Amino acid sequence: xxxxxxxxxxxxxxxxxxxxxxxxxxxxxxxxxxxxxxxxxxxxxxxxxxxxxxxxxxxxxxxxxxxxxxxxxxxxxxxxxxxxxxxxxxxxxxxxxxxxxxxxxxxxxxxxxxxxxxxxxxxxxxxxxxxxxxxxxxxxxxxxxxxxxxxxxxxxxxxxxxxxxxxxxxxxxxxxxxxxxxxxxxxxxxxxxxxxxxxxxxxxxxxxxxxxxxxxxxxxxxxxxxxxxxxxxxxxxxxxxxxxxxxxxxxxxxxxxxxxxxxxxxxxxxxxxxxxxxxxxxxxxxxxxxxxxxxxxxxxxxxxxxxxxxxxxxxxxxxxxxxxxxxxxxxxxxxxxxxxxxxxxxxxxxxxxxxxxxxxxxxxxxxxxxxxxxxxxxxxxxxxxxxxxxxxxxxxxxxxxxxxxxxxxxxxxxxxxxxxxxxxxxxxxxxxxxxxxxxxxxxxxxxx
Amino acid sequence: xxxxxxxxxxxxxxxxxxxxxxxxxxxxxxxxxxxxxxxxxxxxxxxxxxxxxxxxxxxxxxxxxxxxxxxxxxxxxxxxxxxxxxxxxxxxxxxxxxxxxxxxxxxxxxxxxxxxxxxxxxxxxxxxxxxxxxxxxxxxxxxxxxxxxxxxxxxxxxxxxxxxxxxxxxxxxxxxxxxxxxxxxxxxxxxxxxxxxxxxxxxxxxxxxxxxxxxxxxxxxxxxxxxxxxxxxxxxxxxxxxxxxxxxxxxxxxxxxxxxxxxxxxxxxxxxxxxxxxxxxxxxxxxxxxxxxxxxxxxxxxxxxxxxxxxxxxxxxxxxxxxxxxxxxxxxxxxxxxxxxxx
Numbered sequence: 001x002x003x004x005x006x007x008x009x010x011x012x013x014x015x016x017x018x019x020x021x022x023x024x025x026x027x028x029x030x031x032x033x034x035x036x037x038x039x040x041x042x043x044x045x046x047x048x049x050x051x052x053x054x055x056x057x058x059x060x061x062x063x064x065x066x067x068x069x070x071x072x073x074x075x076x077x078x079x080x081x082x083x084x085x086x087x088x089x090x091x092x093x094x095x096x097x098x099x100x101x102x103x104x105x106x107x108x109x110x111x112x113x114x115x116x117x118x119x120x121x122x123x124x125x126x127x128x129x130x131x132x133x134x135x136x137x138x139x140x141x142x143x144x145x146x147x148x149x150x151x152x153x154x155x156x157x158x159x160x161x162x163x164x165x166x167x168x169x170x171x172x173x174x175x176x177x178x179x180x181x182x183x184x185x186x187x188x189x190x191x192x193x194x195x196x197x198x199x200x201x202x203x204x205x206x207x208x209x210x211x212x213x214x215x216x217x218x219x220x221x222x223x224x225x226x227x228x229x230x231x232x233x234x235x236x237x238x239x240x241x242x243x244x245x246x247x248x249x250x251x252x253x254x255x256x257x258x259x260x261x262x263x264x265x266x267x268x269x270x271x272x273x274x275x276x277x278x279x280x281x282x283x284x285x286x287x288x289x290x291x292x293x294x295x296x297x298x299x300x301x302x303x304x305x306x307x308x309x310x311x312x313x314x315x316x317x318x319x320x321x322x323x324x325x326x327x328x329x330x331x332x333x334x335x336x337x338x339x340x341x342x343x344x345x346x347x348x349x350x351x352x353x354x355x356x357x358x359x360x361x362x363x364x365x366x367x368x369x370x371x372x373x374x375x376x377x378x379x380x381x382x383x384x385x386x387x388x389x390x391x392x393x394x395x396x397x398x399x400x401x402x403x404x405x406x407x408x409x410x411x412x413x414x415x416x417x418x419x420x421x422x423x424x425x426x427x428x429x430x431x432x433x434x435x436x437x438x439x440x441x442x443x444x445x446x447x448x
Numbered sequence: 449x450x451x452x453x454x455x456x457x458x459x460x461x462x463x464x465x466x467x468x469x470x471x472x473x474x475x476x477x478x479x480x481x482x483x484x485x486x487x488x489x490x491x492x493x494x495x496x497x498x499x500x501x502x503x504x505x506x507x508x509x510x511x512x513x514x515x516x517x518x519x520x521x522x523x524x525x526x527x528x529x530x531x532x533x534x535x536x537x538x539x540x541x542x543x544x545x546x547x548x549x550x551x552x553x554x555x556x557x558x559x560x561x562x563x564x565x566x567x568x569x570x571x572x573x574x575x576x577x578x579x580x581x582x583x584x585x586x587x588x589x590x591x592x593x594x595x596x597x598x599x600x601x602x603x604x605x606x607x608x609x610x611x612x613x614x615x616x617x618x619x620x621x622x623x624x625x626x627x628x629x630x631x632x633x634x635x636x637x638x639x640x641x642x643x644x645x646x647x648x649x650x651x652x653x654x655x656x657x658x659x660x661x662x663x664x665x666x667x668x669x670x671x672x673x674x675x676x677x678x679x680x681x682x683x684x685x686x687x688x689x690x691x692x693x694x695x696x697x698x699x700x701x702x703x704x705x706x707x708x709x710x711x712x713x714x715x716x717x718x719x720x721x722x723x724x725x726x727x728x729x730x731x732x733x734x735x736x737x738x739x740x741x742x743x744x745x746x747x748x749x750x751x752x753x754x755x756x757x758x759x760x761x762x763x764x765x766x767x768x769x770x771x772x773x774x775x776x777x778x779x780x781x782x783x784x785x786x787x788x789x790x791x
Contacts, residue, residue: 026511030518091666098667127478129667134483134492206757207492208704209484210676213666216614299476301519415515418467418481420508 002328004051007321010044014314015351018402019424033307037314044318059264060320066268068353069316071275072160073309075238076116076405078279082230083120084300085290090220093211094130096197099139100190102126103146107186110151111158111175113235119148119406121231124298127417132211135200137421140414141430142193148406149398150185153178153391156242157235159404161349161358161393167242168362169376170386177383181391181446188438224294230282237278244271304412308405315402316353323356335361336368338388338447345389346396346439350403358393365389388447395439399431400424453494459539460493461486463510466532470517473525481512491706507540569708575600575690575788576709578699580752580760583744584721584728585772587714590780591692597781600690607696611677675755683707695748699765700756710788713766714780716773 017036021029029036049057092098106122113121126143130136152158154175156166162175244250245257250270252258259269326348335344341361348357365386366379373382397404401411401424411421422430467481482489493509514533520526569575577594581587588604595602653661665673679701685691686707699711716724722737731737752760763769768787772780 093666093668095668095672097669101667124478131478131480131483202754203757205672205675205755206700208488208679208701210679211666211668213668213673213676214614214680216664218663218666296475297478299474299478299516299519301521303519415512416519417476417478418483418512418516420512 003321003324005321005325007044007048007051008325010040011315011318011322013043014040014318015402018311023423033310037310041314041317044321048321055264059266061317062263062266064316064320065313066262066266067272068355069313070268071241071272072316072405073312074276074279075114075234076308076409077305078234078283079114079117079120079231080305080409081283082227082234082286083117083124084298085227085286085294086121086222086224087294087298088125088128088220088222089297090218091212091215092129092218092220093213094126094133094136094139096194096201098129099126099197100194102129103142103190103193104186106143106147107151107182110147111154113231114157114238115148115152115159115404116406116409117231117235118151119143119410122147123410123413127414127419131418132209133201133204134207134209135204137414137419138193138196138200138430140410140419140421141427142189142196144407144410145189145398145435146186148410149404150182150189150395153182153394157238159394159397160355162390163238163242164355164359165362165376165386165390167245168359168378170374174374174386175390178387178390181387181442184445185395185438185442188441189434192434223297224290227286227290230286233282234279237275237282240278241271241275244274245269299417301416303416304409307412308408311402311408312405319352322352323360326352326357326360333364335364338384339443341365341385342388342392342439342443342447345392346399349393349396350399354393354397354404358389361389361392362386384447391442391446395442396435398435399428401427456494457490459536460490462532462536463493463513464489466517466529466536467509467513469532470513470520470529473520473522473529474516481509481516487706488704507537510537510540573708574686574688576686576698576702576707577692577784577788578702578709578711579692579694579714580699580712580766581694581714582716582721582741582748582761584725584741585714585716586724586777586780587772588694589777590714590770590772590784591694593777593781594784595692597785598690598692600692602692602694603685604694607678607681607693608674610681611674614677614681679705697752697755700752700758710768711766712784713761713763713769714772715761715769716771720773 014037017029017040021036045057045061048060052060102122102125106118106126109121110118123140123143126139127136130139149159153162156163156170156172156175158175162170165175166172250258257267257269257271259267260273261267333344335341345354345357345361362376362381363378365381366376368379370380370382370385373380374386398407401407411427414421421427464482464486468486471480482493484492510533514530517526517529517533520529575598577591579587579591579594581591591604592602661670668676675697678696682693682696682698682701683705686702686705686709699709702709703711715721718738718741721741722734725731725737725741726734729737731740749760752758758765761769768784770780770783775783
């Protein structure tokens with residue numbers, strides 16, 4: 001029996017709550033998020049259990065919690081903790097030029113320490129340097145576009161979908177082929193950003209705002225730098241999670257990845273256990289070895305990770321029917337052209353988890369039976385198609401706050417530090433005005 | 449109306465204090481909701497409420513502060529702050545939803561109008577006269593004579609020189625974009641003649657020099673760093689002495705910092721300015737002089753707009769606009785003197 005479309009209603013309902021409740025019932029929403037998430041999750045689990053049986057429902061929920069959510073949230077938690085223990089102090093003043101430099105560094109860093117890692121590492125310096133300004137929410141919007149999403153397209157470390165591709169036979173450094181596309185997107189977005197930021201910077205100056213530059217010369221001090229070791233530890237754990245499942249020692253006689261049996265066919269694989277253990281150890285060591293004053297200076301709170309943890313557990317559970325339908329329909333969609341792959345993968349990645357979305361379209365392409373292309377464990381996939389799927393999954397995660405986990409983290413951290421971030425819909429407005437035209441250009445130049 | 453204004457200010461002040469308390473409790477060095485001086489922030493909040501005619505602006509600011517307040521770990525402090533927050537929130541929700549006024553009178557502008565000059569300056573305030581002028585209209589001479597008559601200091605390029613000292617920068621590497629072509633060391637400060645144009649492009653620098661400048665100016669463009677320092681310097685000076693200051697967006701800077709001042713704009717018809725430039729600068733070609741004036745006017749319009757968001761020379765931005773061709777230098781000085789009643 002196929003999954004009925006109406007089972008997607010709880011997912012739509014949860015998204016609606018995330019988008020609307022902060023606007024109409026802000027304080028109530030803050031206090032009752034877990035209740036809302038639990039409510040919509042139950043509204044999915046009960047009918048699903050009624051249709052497919054309690055065992056299937058339990059298995060589906062455990063599968064997504066153990067195999068998707070657990071590693072996702074642990075990685076986020078680890079990077080959040082480690083990055084929160086590094087602080088930058090100094091009197092560099094946030095201006096269009098400085099912001100362009102920061103966004104460029106962040107974007108280039110994303111592929112090497114992950115979009116989440118780069119976002120967590122860079123968001124506080126960006127907030128701090130622009131503290132003197134009033135109009136600064138747009139800086140964080142472009143930060144999400146570039147650092148939290150587009151920058152992560154060059155390596156499997158950058159974004160989880162690419163790691164999934166790597167574990168399916170796509171060579172580790174293949175994604176470097178996306179560099180010209182990333183560079184183009186970066187150049188266009190940074191140009192747009194420059195003009196917007198310059199206008200708002202002038203508005204701030206006209207209103208008499210000024211940074212404290214009374215002392216000649218810039219002094220920048222970075223504290224907690226030893227945490228970079230723990231950052232490398234986390235990145236290594238992520239890479240290992242992509243490599244270890246293919247090693248014979250982690251496979252049983254049938255070629256399945258060994259692990260701890262949870263329920264039904266749900267298994268927490270040993271590579272995932274290793275990844276989780278290493279990340280948690282890194283987070284623990286980071287906390288133990290860092291002066292608490294640094295966290296205080298960083299305004300480190302658990303609010304951001306708590307909010308993301310709660311909301312995303314609901315998103316992960318309630319989006320299962322949508323993913324199941326997508327998996328079932330993937331081959332029937334008749335999508336064969338690169339531009340179709342780019343937009344379909346992208347639009348779905350804007351709202352669903354981009355990793356399974358990427359996998360569905362990679363599997364679909366591998367099954368088509370192309371005569372030439374890149375050899376993966378899923379079949380032959382033409383380079384243009386793989387490029388389109390990769391770019392769609394990575395780039396278009398920036399379209400909404402829920403398109404990629406760091407998006408929401410950045411929003412919450414900014415909200416906690418005196419920045420009026422756009423609402424869910426206003427953020428989509430930014431995407432429609434800025435990102436979609438850039439993606440249309442991408443289509444014309446790279447995916448025709 | 450006055451009561452309503454007072455209440456708004458008082459409320460905005462309490463919100464500012466709450467933000468400060470939250471920030472102190474958190475010990476964070478990141479962004480605050482109100483990240484300027486107390487008076488500035490109150491002024492800005494009240495102004496925004498009037499400009500946008502929306503009461504919910506205060507509520508938005510408050511919501512951001514509560515976001516931060518909720519992250520305070522110590523229970524007692526959080527409780528104390530949240531009680532204050534609730535009290536303020538209650539008052540904010542009771543505010544009228546609109547501040548629309550039938551009268552066209554803008555209280556803020558009215559306080560600054562020429563008829564209120566005597567009440568504009570309190571006992572502790574200094575007399576500051578900001579003069580904006582087009583090149584070649586005799587504005588510098590008028591400013592200098594005015595300062596001389598009033599026995600107060602006259603500042604023009606001196607401010608720029610002082611800023612360079614603060615920034616530890618070399619004069620050759622930075623252009624005085626807030627002033628006019630000027631020859632350092634000329635016998636008379638009013639003698640604005642120079643072979644180097646103030647608005648000429650800055651000399652090209654090497655990569656090493658660029659890095660050094662990036663560090664020296666805190667990552668800001670040179671001209672912005674100079675402007676910010678000029679702003680600080682002008683505000684400091686305004687606390688200490690009476691003076692006449694030429695250009696440098698001083699009127700906008702002092703307005704933004706709520707420092708009482710008189711703003712004057714002096715210009716003259718282009719033909720008169722051309723003749724004067726030809727005479728003073730020794731330019732023989734009329735077209736050349738005209739081109740120079742057009743170029744300088746354009747550069748000044750751009751400069752003033754960039755830093756103040758206002759249109760340079762628009763009458764609405766000044767207390768008094770003078771056509772120096774109608775009054776001459778001495779006549780203009782007398783006119784200003786009559787206005788400020790210091791004869």
